[in-house]
Amino acid sequence: MRIGIPKETLWEEKRVALAPAGVDALIKAGHTVYIESGAGEDCHFTNEEYSEIGAKIVYSAEEAFKRAELIAKVATITDDESEMLQDNQILFSFLHLSVGKKKVIENLLKKKITAVGLELIEENSELPVLHSMSEIAGQLAIQVAGKYLESNSRVGRGILLGGITGVAPAAVVIIGAGVVGISAARAAIGRGAQVIIIDKDLKRLRNVDTIFNKKVTTVAANPYTISRGVKFADVLIGAVLIKGEKAPHIVSEEMVKQMKKGAVIIDVSIDQGGCIETSRITTLSDPVYTLHDVIHYCVPNMPAIVARTASYGLNNASIGYIINIANNGLASTLMINEGLAKGVCTYRGACSNELLAESFNLEYKPFRVFPTN
Secondary structure, eight states: OEEEEOOOOGGGOOOOSSOHHHHHHHHHTTOEEEEETTTTGGGTOOHHHHHHTTOEEESSHHHHHHHOSEEEOSSOOOHHHHHHOOTTOEEEEOOOGGGSOHHHHHHHHHTTOEEEEGGGOOBTTBOHHHHHHHHHHHHHHHHHHHHHTSTTSSSOOOOOTTOBTTBOOOEEEEEOOSHHHHHHHHHHHHTTOEEEEEESOHHHHHHHHHHHTTOSEEEEOOHHHHHHHHHHOSEEEEOOOOTTSOOOOOBOHHHHHTSOTTOEEEEGGGGGTOSBTTOOOOOSSSOEEEETTEEEEOOTTGGGGGHHHHHHHHHHHHHHHHHHHHHHOHHHHHHHOHHHHTTEEEETTEEOOHHHHHHHTOOBOOOOOOTTO
8 A cells, every 4th residue: 555644734733644663564564655755854753764664755745645545644634635635545634623624524525535533543432542642732731831830921920830848839720531631630740739630520530539549639520610620720721522522612711711810721622622712723833822811822733842752652553553454455444443433534425423414514424334345
C-alpha cells in the first residue's frame, strides 16, 4: 500500500503522523511511504532520517495526497486538504467532524473517502489513540497554568501552584474525571496544589479516590457544585469529553464573571467546541486572551507543545491499525476489528456515524463491510 504523510499546517500544528520508527515498520512490511519535506522538522525528525529508512520525500502536500492510497495526518482536515483528497482514499486523522465544516464532510462523501477519526477508535471501552494525547494534555494543563498564574502575565494572580509554608497553594478545579482530568490531577498534586475534581459519574469519582488515596477532593457535578467550584478556582481545567459529540457548555459566562481576578481557565475540550461558554480557539503563538479579568487558554492541539513526545505517542498508538490495513486491506481489517470500525465516520460515499449525520442533517447509513468489498 502507498501511504502519504503531509506536513501539518492547521493551528500551527507541530506533530507528525508517524515517527521514523513507524515508517520503518511499514517499509519493512513492503509498503511505500511518501512524506512531505519538513513534515517532521518540528519534532527534530529530519528528511534524512526518513529517507535513510526508505521513505520517499515529496515536496508538496498535493504530491503526498496524489500518490497515496492512505493519508496519515494529525490535525483535523482543512478545506484545502479535503480538495486534495483523491477518490476512494483512506484518511487517518483526528477528525473532530462534529465541530467541523459541512463542506469538508461533503467532500469526504463526494470522493467516497473512508475517514477514520483517531479520537473515535475504541478498544475495551477505552479510546487508545486519544488516550496518549489526553495524558499529555492533562500534564501540560498544569504546566501552562503555573506559567499564567505568574505576575509577569498581564493579569496573573502572582501565586505559586504549590504555595509555601504558611501560604496556601493554588486551588485547581478540574471538571471531568477522565484521562485528561486524572493526568492533570496527578501533575497538580506533584506541584503541591490543592485539587478538586468534579464529575457527574460517581464510579469515576470513586476511581479518583482510589488512585489518589483521598488526596484529591471529589465532588458530584450539578449546577450548584460547579458554580461553587468555579468561583473557588485559581485554575479551572475543562476536561469534558462526550465521544463524537460537541462538548456541552458546563460553565456559563455568568459563572466565569464570578471567578477571581487573574484566575486561569484551560479548556482542554476546545477541540470539541469547548465546555466553557467564554472559550474560543487560540493558537500556539497567541495562546491566551483575557475576558472578565480571567485568563483563557484554549489551544486545541496542546500536545503540539511537546511535538516529539506527542508524535512518538501517536505513532505507538496508531501504527498497528495502519499496518493491519496496509497488510490485509481495509475491508478485511474492519471486519475483524470492531474497535477500529467504530472510528469510521464516512465510508464509500455514506455517512456512517449517526451523531455526525444528525448534526449536519445528512443521510445516515449503518456501517457494513462484506468480504467481497
